Amino acid sequence: MSKHRPDIYVAGLGVIxxxxxxxxANRHALQSGESGIHxxxxxxxxxxxxxxxxxxxxxxxxLGIVSGISSTASRxxxxxxxxxxxxxxxxxxxxxxxxxxxxxxxxxTGGMDxxxxxxxxxxxxxxxxxxxxxxxxECGYITEQVAGHLGIHHYISTISTACSSSANxxxxxxxxxxxxxxxxxxxxxxxxxxxxxxxxxxxxxxLDPNPCKPLDENRRGLNLGEGAxxxxxxxxxxxxxxxxxxxxxxxxWHNVNDAYHQTASSPDGSGSYMAMQGAIAKSGIRKEEIGYxxxxxxxxxxxxxxxxTALIRLFGDALPKxxxxxAYTGHxxxxxxxxxxxxxxxxxxxxxxYPNLRFETPMKDAPLHPETSFSIDHNxxxxxxxxxxxxxxCSSLIFSAC
Amino acid sequence: MKKKIYxxxxxxxxxxxxxxxxxxxxxxxxxxGSRMNAIEPDYKQIMDPKSIRRMSRIIRMGTAAALECxxxxxxxxxxxxxxxxxxxxxEDTVIFLNKMIENxxxxxxxxxxxxxxxxxxxxxxxxxxxxxxxxxxxxxRDLSFEQALMDAILLLEEGDVKNVLVGGVDETxxxxxxxxxxxxxxxxxANNINLLHSPGKGTMAGExxxxxxxxxxxxxxxxxxxxxxxxxxxxxxxxxxADWINEVxxxxxxxxxxxxxxxxxxxxxxxxxRKYDSLQKAMGDNSRITYFKxxxxxxxxxSTFGLWLAATALKNRKLPFSTGAAHKLNTxxxxxxxxxxxxxxxxxxxxxxx
Numbered sequence: 001m002s003k004h005r006p007d008i009y010v011a012g013l014g015v016i017x018x019x020x021x022x023x024x025a026n027r028h029a030l031q032s033g034e035s036g037i038h039x040x041x042x043x044x045x046x047x048x049x050x051x052x053x054x055x056x057x058x059x060x061x062x063l064g065i066v067s068g069i070s071s072t073a074s075r076x077x078x079x080x081x082x083x084x085x086x087x088x089x090x091x092x093x094x095x096x097x098x099x100x101x102x103x104x105x106x107x108x109t110g111g112m113d114x115x116x117x118x119x120x121x122x123x124x125x126x127x128x129x130x131x132x133x134x135x136x137x138e139c140g141y142i143t144e145q146v147a148g149h150l151g152i153h154h155y156i157s158t159i160s161t162a163c164s165s166s167a168n169x170x171x172x173x174x175x176x177x178x179x180x181x182x183x184x185x186x187x188x189x190x191x192x193x194x195x196x197x198x199x200x201x202x203x204x205x206x207l208d209p210n211p212c213k214p215l216d217e218n219r220r221g222l223n224l225g226e227g228a229x230x231x232x233x234x235x236x237x238x239x240x241x242x243x244x245x246x247x248x249x250x251x252x253w254h255n256v257n258d259a260y261h262q263t264a265s266s267p268d269g270s271g272s273y274m275a276m277q278g279a280i281a282k283s284g285i286r287k288e289e290i291g292y293x294x295x296x297x298x299x300x301x302x303x304x305x306x307x308x309t310a311l312i313r314l315f316g317d318a319l320p321k322x323x324x325x326x327a328y329t330g331h332x333x334x335x336x337x338x339x340x341x342x343x344x345x346x347x348x349x350x351x352x353x354y355p356n357l358r359f360e361t362p363m364k365d366a367p368l369h370p371e372t373s374f375s376i377d378h379n380x381x382x383x384x385x386x387x388x389x390x391x392x393x394c395s396s397l398i399f400s401a402c
Numbered sequence: 403m404k405k406k407i408y409x410x411x412x413x414x415x416x417x418x419x420x421x422x423x424x425x426x427x428x429x430x431x432x433x434x435g436s437r438m439n440a441i442e443p444d445y446k447q448i449m450d451p452k453s454i455r456r457m458s459r460i461i462r463m464g465t466a467a468a469l470e471c472x473x474x475x476x477x478x479x480x481x482x483x484x485x486x487x488x489x490x491x492x493e494d495t496v497i498f499l500n501k502m503i504e505n506x507x508x509x510x511x512x513x514x515x516x517x518x519x520x521x522x523x524x525x526x527x528x529x530x531x532x533x534x535x536x537x538x539x540x541x542x543r544d545l546s547f548e549q550a551l552m553d554a555i556l557l558l559e560e561g562d563v564k565n566v567l568v569g570g571v572d573e574t575x576x577x578x579x580x581x582x583x584x585x586x587x588x589x590x591x592a593n594n595i596n597l598l599h600s601p602g603k604g605t606m607a608g609e610x611x612x613x614x615x616x617x618x619x620x621x622x623x624x625x626x627x628x629x630x631x632x633x634x635x636x637x638x639x640x641x642x643x644a645d646w647i648n649e650v651x652x653x654x655x656x657x658x659x660x661x662x663x664x665x666x667x668x669x670x671x672x673x674x675x676r677k678y679d680s681l682q683k684a685m686g687d688n689s690r691i692t693y694f695k696x697x698x699x700x701x702x703x704x705s706t707f708g709l710w711l712a713a714t715a716l717k718n719r720k721l722p723f724s725t726g727a728a729h730k731l732n733t734x735x736x737x738x739x740x741x742x743x744x745x746x747x748x749x750x751x752x753x754x755x756x
Contacts, residue, residue: 005560046507108519110541119499126580134581138488138702139520140543140745144637153635157549158542160490160520168538175556179404196495199502200515257483257528257537263516274534390516391525393537 008174009239009246010399012091012186012232014083015342017329018054018225021066022086027346031374035328035357037211037223045195047202052211054225054330055193069149074111074136075226079335080146080190083228087186088150091232092244095151099183099238102155103147104173105230106165106189108334111136112196142190155182162389163296164255165189166229166337167397171253173233183238188230188338197333198224204263212299214324215308215368217361222298225330229338231345248348251285251382252398254278263390264302269310271394272296272386276314279384279396290320290398291380292353294344295370296388297324298331303388308366320384321377323356323370337387341397344385348399351378404559407628408617408756410477413470413569414710415440415463416610416698417594418723421470430697430723432595436588437579437607438699442466449530457517457526458494460487460611464523464571465530467611471567472531475615476623481563482536483527484553486546486570488702489578490520496577523571523611536563544743546570547612547703548633555631558618569613570703579607587700587744589670597670597696605669608699612706614713620756626713626737630654630752639746644680647740647750654752658684658738662731663721664691665712667741669700677742697723705741705749712737716755731755 016022018036019029029036040048042055056063056079063078064071067085071078084103093101114133122129136142140158147156155176159169166189173187201207201224208221231250239246256278258271265271280287296307304324311319325343332339346352356370381401388394414420417438418431431441440463445454448466457465464485472480498514516522521539528537536557540549547570554566582588589604597606616628632650634641651657658664664685668675685691698707715721719731731737735755742748 116499116503119496120503122581123500123503127584129581131581131584138543139490139541140488140546143542144635144745147635148637153637155633156542156635157540157545159538160541161524161537161539162519162521172538172553172556175553175560179556179559195502195507196499196515199507199510200498200512200518203510203512203515255536255538256534257525259528259532259534262522262525262529271534389521390519391521391537392528393521393525 005178007236008177008250009234010231010248010250010345011234011239011242011244011246012087013342013345014087014090015229015339016056016079016082017227017339018056019328021058021082030328030354033355033374035211037330043193045198047198051207051209052223053193054223056226073145074114074142075192076107076111076190077142077145079192079226079228080105080142081149084146084150084186084230087230087232092242099241100154101152102173102176102182102185103143103152104157104169104185104187105143106159106169106334107139107142107191108160108162108165109194109197110139110142112194113192116195161393162391163333163336164387164389164393164395165334167387167395168255170231170341170397174250177233177235184234186230186232188341189335190228191226191333191335193224193226206300208299211358212327213358214297214299214327214356215304215363215370216359217363219299219304222300223330225332227329227332227339228335229342231341246402247345249400249402251400252279252283254282255395258392258394260392265306265388267306269306271392272307272310272388273313275394275396279398283398285382287315288318290382290384292347292383293320293322294340294385295322295324296386297326299326305363305366308363308368311368312366321353321371323354325354327357340385344383344399347380347383348401351376351380353377403555403630405618407555407558408620408624409626409628409713410615410617410621410624411471411474412614412625412710412713413467414612415442415467416707417441417608418697430595434593436590436592437574438594440610458491460491460493460571460573461517461523461526463611465526468527468567468569468613471613471615477565479531479533480565480567482557482566483524483533484538484550484566484568485524486540486550486703487520487523487572488541488543488546489572490541491518491522492573492578493575494518496575543745543747544702545633545747545749547706548631548749551631554616558616565615565617567613567615569611570706571611572609572701572703574607574609594696598668598693601670601672601675603672605671605700608701608704610698610707612710624756626716627754627756628751629754632750634748636746636748641748642680643677644684647681650750661736661738662690663715663737665708665737665739666691666693667695667708668693669695681740692721700744702743708739708741709751712739712753716753
């Protein structure tokens with residue numbers, strides 16, 4: 001391990017979710033305990049009225065106007081552009097900085113919302129279907145579209161490791177800065193609700209029709225969500241050049257593979273355990289110094305038990321404050337690590353500790369006692385954010401006070 | 403790059419007979435039409451038959467290429483697995499999409515959905531090798547493999563791991579080929595051997611899986627050394643390729659004259675091959691130039707085949723599938739691999755003999 005690696009600062013934030021279209025709206029909803037989980041309104045699916053989801057309230061037309069890219073673009077690109085632009089501005093970036101700026105963005109299904117439209121026509125006749133609806137099928141297309149809008153061309157990268165995608169994007173970006181290839185990186189991810197993912201998760205029978213209850217003994221599955229979240233990571237040199245104040249530092253990260261099953265987590269949570277332990281080691285702190293953990297906490301039987309088991313194994317009786325904000329936003333898949341990184345940064349910077357909405361009964365086999373009301377704790381110096389995905393991909397990040 | 407990176411072993415499945423010890427790498431496989439399909443090995447010789455049945459074609463190809471690479475490396479398990487794929491698992495994505503549309507979102511089964519995620523290949527390799535180490539998947543268009551490689555280089559430079567299994571994989575399916583064909587990417591009745599001799603409109607589609615075991619420590623069995631990897635994002639097509647490459651080379655105190663061989667990603671499409679013109683002109687001497695896409699076809703991770711070809715040439719001091727150019731490399735061999743793919747981004751790799 002490189003002991004003297006350079007500090008990586010978080011100098012900007014941008015987020016859009018079921019809680020609102022910008023940072024301010026998200027902060028407000030988190031603070032007032034307002035969940036974003038409701039009935040489906042925009043997505044055209046037979047499951048409308050059946051499943052609760054964390055949908056961004058704006059239509060594509062509205063997002064097109066605010067983001068500045070065409071409303072005919074994939075909703076993933078529209079959401080990505082909204083949050084990336086906010087982060088870019090928040091960090092005080094502009095086109096004349098002379099800094100090497102990168103955009104590292106994750107998503108799990110690219111422009112699937114458009115591909116679905118294309119296929120419906122294509123299936124009737126292979127010469128049918130508008131090609132403009134299938135150009136964004138590639139995950140990387142979305143990233144390039146948004147990078148183009150932001151005028152970023154030094155480094156553009158896309159990562160897709162299912163639900164841990166954004167966390168991996170964030171620390172790939174950090175390592176690019178550490179190694180000196182970049183000065184600044186906007187890193188995180190985006191995901192739009194699609195029929196493909198809604199039906200896919202439905203076949204796995206892990207969707208709760210009602211608003212989800214992460215970490216609860218009586219949890220019945222997850223709610224899908226959508227949105228985008230980005231942090232702007234900068235080197236010390238870039239921070240002083242931009243003249244911005246940093247929110248905090250990104251000090252720890254770790255990625256492992258559970259290597260247990262394509263979709264299920266191992267019952268003993270070995271992947272989650274190793275990811276958390278590795279991130280703490282990288283951060284150079286003692287585990288007792290973690291003040292709050294933003295859990296992966298999807299509200300599925302499998303994930304929460306596995307993550308809970310790993311947490312108890314790692315922390316014993318001395319568990320830090322913890323909660324899953326997916327009860328607010330739903331599970332935003334490829335965007336979740338980005339959105340939750342933003343929430344974790346706010347937690348370090350302003351002491352926000354989020355409640356685990358709808359929690360009642362601790363899990364029998366891995367009893368966790370998450371926060372049940374919003375509080376502000378200025379003693380928090382280190383916050384861990386967990387992201388675990390299909391394919392055994394497990395990643396943890398640690399944000400620390402400057 | 404701060405360290406020399408050694409390519410210890412390779413494993414590749416391609417439209418040519420490139421897999422396994424006895425691969426007849428001097429015989430071209432000839433393709434007519436618009437598409438070259440990967441020549442798949444007898445998977446039963448490589449993997450557990452029960453698990454093969456559960457894997458989709460791209461997962462089989464990727465896993466088999468990774469296992470082949472590991473077998474040649476002399477190691478039992480890598481410290482990290484990094485995969486690049488632009489299209490991901492299209493076969494299963496399309497199966498699930500079709501069923502969803504045809505059945506109007508009812509009576510669906512999960513198998514295709516589970517295997518549709520882009521990290522399925524990397525995950526299957528980890529499962530097969532029981533590897534709990536770092537695992538990541540890059541999906542950035544025609545630089546998906548290069549970014550996986552970049553991430554591997556970072557890991558090795560950071561020093562947290564000793565070796566990384568890194569690869570790229572993309573498949574062509576009937577559906578994806580039909581759709582990409584509508585963008586005018588492919589010729590109707592091409593022949594791969596003549597593809598580059600008779601440039602025209604469009605190219606031939608390809609596919610494949612290529613894995614490489616990279617280490618920062620030298621060993622006796624290394625295939626080649628990776629001295630540099632550079633990428634350029636060029637959405638407006640403004641880049642002067644020769645100027646950029648000369649700039650990279652001068653940063654490395656070298657110049658085009660020092661290279662025994664240039665391996666170029668021309669695909670026979672007149673318009674996209676123009677990107678190679680300035681470099682070919684700067685090189686002057688055509689006898690030091692060779693190509694690879696007439697062998698593997700055009701696909702977003704085709705540079706895996708280019709890297710395999712370059713590395714194999716350095717190891718054997720001779721080009722596999724020699725196309726008339728540079729049959730022999732001298733002992734201080736240096737090879738430059740330049741590729742610009744279907745999305746118009748650019749990548750450059752500098753390699754040398756061990």
